[in-house]
Every structure is written in structure tokens, then in C-alpha cells.
Amino acid sequence: MSTTYLIKGARVLGGDPADILVRDGVIAGIGPDLAADGAEVVEAGGLVALPGLVDLHTHLREPGREDAETVGSGTRAAAMGGYTAVHAMANTDPVADTAGVVEQVWRLGREAGYCDVQPVGAVTVGLKGERLAEIGAMADSAAAVRVFSDDGHCVSDAVVMRRALEYVKAFDGVVAQHAQEPRLTEGAQMNEGEMSAALGMRGWPAVAEEAIIARDVLLAQHVGSRLHVCHVSTAGSVEIIRWAKSKGCRVTAEVTPHHLLLNDGLAESYDPIYKVNPPLRTADDVTALRHALADGTIDIVATDHAPHPVEAKETEWAVAAMGMIGLETALSVVQEAMVETGLLDWAGVADRMSTAPARIGRLSGQGRPLEAGAPANITLYDPSPRRAVDPAAMASKSRNTPYAGMELPGRVVATFLRGRPTVLEGKLQ
């Protein structure tokens, strides 16, 4: 029989203190002054209770790059960050473009047990953008894939994209597009603008993202399909998505924590810890992204957690790998960028980081409201402490965080996955 937990005095979605009784994997009760004989008490005075976080965009690197991350280490990092479910991107080696690979990843997640691992299937064979992968087989597999993405590569061929959008309608799937016009970004190193001009680095123009998003929302509208836009990074993209939504297009969009906090001025150090794709943009883009997340134009925060070994970043900028880890700092960054600025309350954070991503990914057991009868996926978060980020203390196998030494607010105190704590008192269980 599983342990019963009584969470005392947590502020549910930042509201008034209440007790949460967790029994047999579900929330058995929620309200003031609950009592339960034999329950293990978790003192949660001052802590914010959120539904377990759901990440729609995680790179777990297994199979293929177990030196950077494994399903085990990546899901431990997820639990430490307050996540109870992550979507594992398809750009592994081999690529997750068959039922066999997605089932392997799904099974590894179940065995690790720290959070649900929902594989993302590749849209095209080998992420090459040419022929559709066996999307239906992945959807019908034990992993029940609903999100398809060639992330890291753009499905740039308009016909292939159209077919993918149409095809996933058969099982209510969604195509998550990495919007990057390939010809406009050949050899691109950083945002094209004042900084790239000064630093002498090949620019990644905003238009290369915006042009693909504009095409894709029109395609999705034309064929009546669901489109999800990965890691939106520019003010122009926000305008296009806002327009598309106003026309009734079924488009959703994500923004990463790093695009909400950091800008391209950091490239001045030539330290490739700041090299990421899409690149860090201007301070004006950061402001536009924050407001878009607040007003719902951008639906969710997704980490794009991208682990890389040390040697992939201790190099010249041009040869360094793109990407940064983010699972363990996401909630703190969102607090800093959105809550401390008054743009989002904790209910809004719960929506953007749990409810909405679970809905987009069609995860029925995740992102549910904190109420009696719901699966007990709960994150307890202390927003009060401020501390310097210490990469050495992270559960991820990689250390490529851009926040090292930066002071950020908040700390995940506990994470419950279907009633079982994966993190308690800030420590992995």
C-alpha cells in the first residue's frame, strides 16, 4: 500500500493556505484543516502548490548520446524542476521515427520512474524533411504518440508540411514545427542585428522564423489541422501568431525560459554557453515574448532542455553545439520574468507550464486541476529564496546552463508523481 501524504498549508495556485490529502495516487481531499490518521505530513506553509509541470519540449538524448543525458538523468532533472511529464524530442540516434524507437524511450521513462516520458515522433524519416515517417504506427504504439516534430530541423518543404498536418488529423495529433527557413540561416550563429554586425558572426534573421510560421499558419488554416510552433523567439512571430489566432487558426505556441530572460547582448563574450537555436534575440523581442505569454498569444513555456557535454561548449563559438539545459531552472526563470514583473500570477503559471502543455500533448493524466479525484501530480514551490544557480548541484548529466552564478528566485521543494514523491525537501527520492 502506498504512503498517504497530508500536505499542510500550501497556497494552491498561490491562493489561501489549504491542506491537500494524497492517497492511492490521487488527491483524496483538499481544504482547510484536513486530518488523516497515519498520513505522512508534509509541512508546506508558504509554499505554492501547482499541478505537476509538463514540458512539451525536452531533449533526453537517449538513445545515442548517453554521454550528454539519459532518460534516467533527464527525468531526475525534470523531477527536480517540478515536472511530472516531459515530451522527449525525436532527434536521437537512431531518430525516433519508428514505433520501435518511441516505445523504447517510453519504456525507459517508465523504468526510470521520475516522471512520465511521452516520446515525440519524427515527422519525416531521419529528420530529413523528405518522406513522412510512419506516424500512424507511432500513434498506435504503446507510446501513443500525439506530438510529431523534426525539431532541430525545419520541415521546410511546403508539401511535406501540408501532408504531415493533414495526416495527423486522423488521431488528433499535432505537428510541432521548428520554424527556420534553411537557406536564410546557412551557417547562422546568432541573431542577425546590431550585435552580429559588431561581432562579425553570421546572422540568423528573425524573418527566417517568421516566414515559416506565416506559411504554416496559412497551411494549417487551409487544411484545418493543429499546428504547434516550437520556441517562438521574435516579436514578429508573436504578431503572426496573434493574427492567426484571431482568424480561428488552430495554432498553439511555446516560448522557452531563456528567450524570456536572456538577450543577444550576451554573445559579446563569445562564450557559446549562450549559443542556442533559435538564437537569443534582442531585449525588445524578450519584452514582446513576455507580453505574448501573459496575454495567451503564446500558450505555454517549454524548456527546450538541450544537454551537451563540456567539450561541446568549451570551444570557439562557431564550432560549439547549440542549446542549453533548462529543466531545473525553468520555474525560477518564469518567476523572475513573469511573476516578479506582475505579468502572470501563479494560476497563470500553472496554466502555461502544466494545464496547457498537457492539453496540447493530449496527456489526459497530466495538467489536471488540483481538486479531489484528480491524479496527485503536484509541485510544491517556495518562491521566497533567491540564490545563485550552481551547475554542479544539478541532476542533469550536463552542465551547459546559461544561468551559472546568476541569482534567481525560488526553489522546488517537492514533486509528487501520482501520489509518490519524486522530490521531497528539495532532494530526489
Added chain:
Amino acid sequence: MKRHLISAADLTRDDALLVLDTAEELARATEGSMKKLPTLRGRTVVNLFFEDSTRTRISFEAAAKRLSADVINFSAKGSSVSKGESLKDTALTLEAMGADGVVIRHGASGAPHRLANWVRGSVVNAGDGTHEHPTQALLDAFTMRRRLGDLDGRKVTIVGDILHSRVARSNVLLLNTLGAEVTLVAPPTLLPVAVDTWPAEVSYDLDAVLPKSDVVMMLRVQHERMNAGYFPTVREYSRRYGLDAERMARLADHAIVMHPGPMNRGVEIAAEVADSVRSTIVEQVANGVSARMAVLYLLLGGSEPAIGKEVSQ
């Protein structure tokens, strides 16, 4: 002065004038048959060249040797670098060998910044990717000063592939520091998108700019740009942005023509221009040694005065 010379922006106006004045003194001191000074005796300078550039390497080598430094030439070709050794490991190797100064030429923008994190010695940027080439800007400024005097208010026109040019970036920064007025002339495809944020005027019309220029600096058109669609044909580029004798005639009598070399004769510069009395191209090579001597001397802090009198740092 800062410990490294990575960007022309590292130099304040006083720093830049100190380098130029020091270069002048060193040039005079080594004019005669006695070309060598004992200033950097016992110091080790490593020339770390990841790109082929015989001209720049021998210029730095001559500069270091005339100051009596020990010079180690480390070419990436045929070394452990070509076997996949990282920049960091190369840096640690140099560090272990006790390099006092590292002169680095690298194809990646920012490589000298990275190197400076890993070595204790002074790093001198001898050209990094499409970023900067500060000693080229110093030797150019030195050349202009010798021909035209003080640079304050002088009008310098830089013509060609600004987008990919490390020479242009460093020159814009240094010339601005020294009070010159820079105009950039190029086809719009070869200008950075944010060039309006640079301290320079921009024009697409070379003929309109030439009559008011004191200096015209022609940049090399790289072969890889010729086939990448930045302009329709070499002939059209040459017609619109090349400097031929007819165009040169529009210049004021005192105006000079510069080129960092190597030249594409007949493309960006006609032979009769390159070989004319206005041309400083050969002087630039000689001045390069003096300017680099000044930089090495000031950064490596010779134990003795450069030439009999104390030069402050």
C-alpha cells in the same frame, strides 16, 4: 592599456596614440643597418596561426625578432590541431611552454576572446573570422598619419565587402576613436543589416564619395563571395565598386589609396592605381612591422625602455 589586444575598441584614444607614437619611434630606431633592439630579450612570442596567412605571420615574426623576443611559429596545418585537438588544449600547451604573448589568427570570430580565458600571456588578435584585425587598423592609421598628419577630421572611405571584413570592423572602430570620419561604400548585399548603428556614413555610390575623400581604402573581394550571389558578376562589381585610373582622377591631389593586401588586380583595384604614387600598399607592409613592434612592446612590457627613454604603459 589592456592586457590583450583583441578588438580595436580595446584601445582608448590615448592608447591608440601611444601605440602610433611608439611605432614611429621604433621605426626610426630600426631604420639604419642596426635593425634589432634588445627590448624583449628572454620573452617568448607564439604565432598561433589556424589560417594560412604568410604576410601577417612574417610581419609579426619580424616585429618580435626585431625586439629580440624568441618566436615560436605554430601553424595549425600539420600539427596536433589538424588531428582534432581543441583550441583549449592548444592553449594549455602554449601555457605550459611559457608563452608571454600569443598572436592568434583564426577562422572563427571570437577565437581570441576564448583563448584569453585559457592563457596567462597577452593575446594579440591577428585576425579572427569576420570579426576584427586590430593591428591592421593600427598600421593603416600609422600609414595615414605618416602621409597626411593628424587624423582628426580626415575623411576615410572604405570600399568593398564590409559584411565579411575584419579589416573594415577594426578600421571603423579605430578611426572613429582617432577622430576621422569614415564612409563605407559597398553593394547593399555586402553591408551588415545593422550598419546604421556603426559610427560611419554609408553610401552605395563610389563616384559621389571620392572627391571628398582624403583616404580611399579598397578591400579585397574574396573568391568565395564571387560565387555566392552577393553580386551578379565580378565584372559588374568591378565596374561599380572597383577603383580604376578614371575614378582615381576624381580624388583630391593629396588623397591616398590603400589596400590591406593581397590585391585582386583588375577586380577591386586597377594595376595603374595600385602602382601609382597615391598608393601606400608597399608602405603598409613596412609599417605593419613597426605597428606590431609597438603592440608587442607595450603589451609584453619590455624590461627596458624601448629606445632609451621610458614609455609609459
